[in-house]
Amino acid sequence: MRILWRILGFLKPHKKLVLAAYVSLIGSSLLYLALPRLVGESIDQVLDQGDFSFLVYAGAAIVGLTLIRAVFAYFESYLREALSQLVAYGIRNAMYDHLQRMSFAYHDKQQTGQLMSRATADVENIRWFVSLAVVRMSYLIFLVGGVGTVMLLTNWALALVTMAFIPVLILRGAIIGRRLRVVWLRAQERTGELTTILQESLSGIKVVKAFDRQDHEGRKFSGKAGQLADEHLRVARIQASNMPMMTFLFTAVTGLVLWFGGREVIAGRLSPGELTQFILYLAMLQMPVRMIGFMINLASRAVSSGQRIFEILDADSPVKEKAGAVALDGIRGHVVLDHVSFRYDAASDVLIDISVEVQPGQVVALLGATGSGKSTIVHLLPRFYDVTGGRVLIDGMDVRDLTLQSLRNNVGIVQQDVFLFSATIRDNIAYGAINATDEQVEWAAKVSRMHDFIMGMPQGYQTWVGERGITLSGGQKQRVAIARTLLRDPRILILDDSTSSVDTRTEFQIRQALEELMKSRTTFVIAQRLSTVKNADLILVLENGRIAQRGTHEELLAQGGLYREIYELQLRPQEEASQAAAAGEAAS
Known part of the structure; x- marks a missing residue:
């Protein structure tokens, strides 16, 4: 009853x-x-x-x-x-x-x-x-x-x-x-x-x-x-x-x-x-x-x-906005992970005692094997999950004390698995900024090197992309997702393997366009390409949920250890292949 x-x-x-x-x-x-x-x-x-x-x-x-x-x-x-x-x-x-x-x-x-x-x-x-x-x-x-x-x-x-x-x-x-x-x-x-x-x-x-x-x-x-x-x-x-x-x-x-x-x-x-x-x-x-x-x-x-x-x-969300939460306005992008630990339900810890301070405008590259905790770290910033230990601070404020809307408005993320809606390209780019003008949408597309491709389509920005963006290639969907994030103008940018679906030349074009934008944003990049890693201000090498190494590319190479192993097995071969491809294009 x-x-x-x-x-x-x-x-x-x-x-x-x-x-x-x-x-x-x-x-x-x-x-x-x-x-x-x-x-x-x-x-x-x-x-x-x-x-x-x-x-x-x-x-x-x-x-x-x-x-x-x-x-x-x-x-x-x-x-x-x-x-x-x-x-x-x-x-x-x-x-x-x-x-x-x-x-x-x-x-x-x-x-x-x-x-x-x-x-x-x-x-x-x-x-x-x-x-x-x-x-x-x-x-x-x-x-x-x-x-x-x-x-x-x-x-x-x-x-x-x-x-x-x-x-x-x-x-x-x-x-x-x-x-x-x-x-x-x-x-x-x-x-x-x-x-x-x-x-x-x-x-x-x-x-x-x-x-x-x-x-x-x-x-x-x-x-x-x-x-x-x-x-x-x-x-x-x-x-x-x-x-x-x-x-x-x-x-x-x-x-x-x-x-x-x-x-x-x-x-x-x-x-x-x-x-x-x-x-x-x-x-x-x-x-x-x-x-x-x-x-x-x-x-x-x-x-x-x-x-x-x-x-x-009746289901209760583990992530809830507390009474009296404050709005996050005019932030600088100073991020601190203070002794952060995290686990999924009753499973063993995915992150263990992670502590790192990121200054406004710095670029942080996260490296590590599958399951090492890279994606989990970036998911804690916009509170997709709550920490089970420690704190995540943005400009000195615990993210649990902030309104979810203001927090996520200031944290932009390009997911590894790009999802596009069954709508026009314009609607997908403007998904997070529905009041954006056509000029703003085109600006975001130009920055992500998607504008020329869009203009070459019969209906331009009004082209229908189909369910899950089926009519676009992986690289094209990736760039639409980047444009969608850039249009929101977040102060903290998360690129979750954001250029892994594009070729070397396209990645270079995207990286060139993003470099200027990254100067005023705190950026976290989960990447497997040396071109991204070498330009990072800070590299965090994760192993079994812990920070195994931290530093710049040169510092970590000098240290040896896990980073050098990743470099020799994965990053260096990529660099040599990219150089060979560039030489081939120059010769032709």
Whole structure:
């Protein structure tokens, strides 16, 4: 029930619509309840007085009441659907906003397909519940209560016979509801898993085809689809077992009413018209009775979906903006990592006692093997994660004391895995600065050496790049990402392997353009190219989460150790290859 109450909480902002829906419902119900009474009174009037003209007036009244009821029913149906759509809208927005505010640590553990399933299929299940159960269930309860009241006032004994089966159906409904909730929860989990498989296989379709794994992916998808079908069949079996019992009870009660009511008519304690009323009211109860199973199914499905949705809404982000956080304005770019340690969940430390001071405008190169902690360090600066020990300071202020928006506005990062949206090149460059002018966008593109290429395309900056920038090469996407970061004009710049996807000549062009900009920015570069490393003011060599060496290129070469090993195995061969390529171009 707690989950259902939370779902109903999304109706609070729409109290007026809820009130209007219930007014329409009550009006429709009262008019519906009046019809059998009118028919019964008409029959008794004709039988008692023999005046058949009364049937004309009764028929006209029935038609009139039905037309008025149709108006109420229209508004009730429309408002029901409107409320369900508004609830779905509110839940989807709440989920999306919450997911956008969750930290990297949360998303590291989530499956995209599961999140997509909850935002679509689970929300739709709740929408159906609100539309067909919340208001409609109140209508059915009101109808049953109204019928029971009229029956009791007419003949209490026959009313008890008529209504005796309802408690049995309610008890059985509660039992079936508990069983359905468990099965529906499993079904929704299978739906999420199926969505995950579909999302991964389509996103990685090139890999699937390159390794000829279409059959494998097909079997994986088919297996999970089969599991989902099995869960739905379990639901069908539970529902199917309920319907025959409901039909039997209803038929049995109809027979009892005819038998008992007929005896009452013969005894003179009940008029023929009143017996007709009872039969019509019993027929009126048939729809609510048959709807009980459907409502239980909707409620069980909504509870299962609500449980999955509230798992997201109740999730707490490890990175939160504290009350009273201050804005980071007009910074110089002085960065200090003070005895910083970090671990992912309960895993061993990824960073251990990292201490380094970076002056404004300095360029810091981070080197080390995969998993040594290079990317983790730069992810701590904009608070994608929070340190588990020590402090990260910018201009003397702990980043945990700053507003996230002002912090991230001052820290620009070019990710190693460049993500471009399905939009125009201009929109992708201006993604972080939506009010940027065309001149500013072109300036950023020129600095990243992308302008000439863009102008050579048929639609220039309005060229559509496709999903994830599929129409651009790796180097072109890299330069669009650099332009996107530069347009924000951050005081701290992070280049996460930012030129690893371009050739030597293009890298040289980009580096030339960036050198002037780096003079006024504190820059962290995760790079494997000697051209970038040699020009750094400070090189940090990481090994197993610790700073193994620090200094300039010349200082570290003189020291020997891990840096010299990286230089001999990786950097020096690159330098020789670059020199050979340059000599070849000069000769040609």
